[in-house]
Amino acid sequence: MILINLLPHREAARKRKREAFFASLGVAAVAGGLIAGGAYIWFQAQISSQQSKNQLLQTEITKLEGQIKEISTLQQEIAALRARQQAVEDLQADRNLPVHLLNELVRQLPDGVYITTLKQENQVVTLTGSAQSNERVSELLRNLATGSPWLTKPDLVEIVAGNVTLAPRETRRVSNFTMRVRLLRASEVAKAAAAAASAASSASTAAAAPASAAVASAKKV
Incomplete structure (x- = not known):
């Protein structure tokens, strides 16, 4: 007996393929949604973590800025204290400046x-006097x-000719002068002495180098 299938099997096959295709699309959409959701959640977690790190860094930066301000304030206070200390030391050393001034004038006057007359304003000394000649x-x-x-940086302000009466009938021509000179502080004198000693040491070392080279050459010969 021969059986003939009169049902539309091609339509049924197409229907099954369509159903399978749509099922695959659904599965792919669900899988894509899950992947996208997972990626979104992961990125959000990374963003949140980075924001937390940024907040922590900002907090630490704020603390460091505060510490830097404190350090700057401390440095200013230290500089002010050093300036006060230097001022006190200068004042203590300046008590002997009149002695040094008079001593040096006695030594240097020809x-x-x-x-x-002698007048001092801060570190500038004005000298007024007379001399036998301009020389x-x-x-x-x-x-x-x-x-x-x-004493340093002498500056002749003026020099004029004048007369001095030695006796009722004896006069002598003199040169009346006014000059200014700078009186150094004790700290400045110490610095100048140290610089001079350093320069002398460098000069002696430079002079000794050619002599050593000459001795070495003589030994080789």
Whole structure:
């Protein structure tokens, strides 16, 4: 007996394929949604973690800025204390400046030069006096410029000719002068002495180097 299938099997096959295709699409959509959701959650977690780290860093930065301000304030206070200490030391050292000034003037005044008035303002000393000649004034300027560790930068303000009465009938021509000179502080004198010693040491070392080279060459010969 022959059986003939009169049902639309091709339509049924197409229907099954469509159903399978739509099922696959549904599964793919669900899988894509799950993956996208997982990725979104992961990224959100990473963003939240980074924001927490950023917040922590910002908090630490704020603390560091506060500490830096405190350090800056401390440095300013230290600088102010050092300045006060230096001022006190300068004041203590300056108590002996009049002694050094008078001592140096006695040492540096050439014969024939007389100081009539002496005035000091801070570290500038104004000298007024008389000299037997202009050459004596020039000699005093040279002595003050190069011969004293306490006096520096002499400046001749003026020099005028004048007369001095030695007896009722005896007069002598003199040179009346006014000059300024700077009186150094004890700290400045110490620095200048240290610089001079360093320069002398460097010069002696430089002079000894060629001599050593000459000795070495002589030994080789």
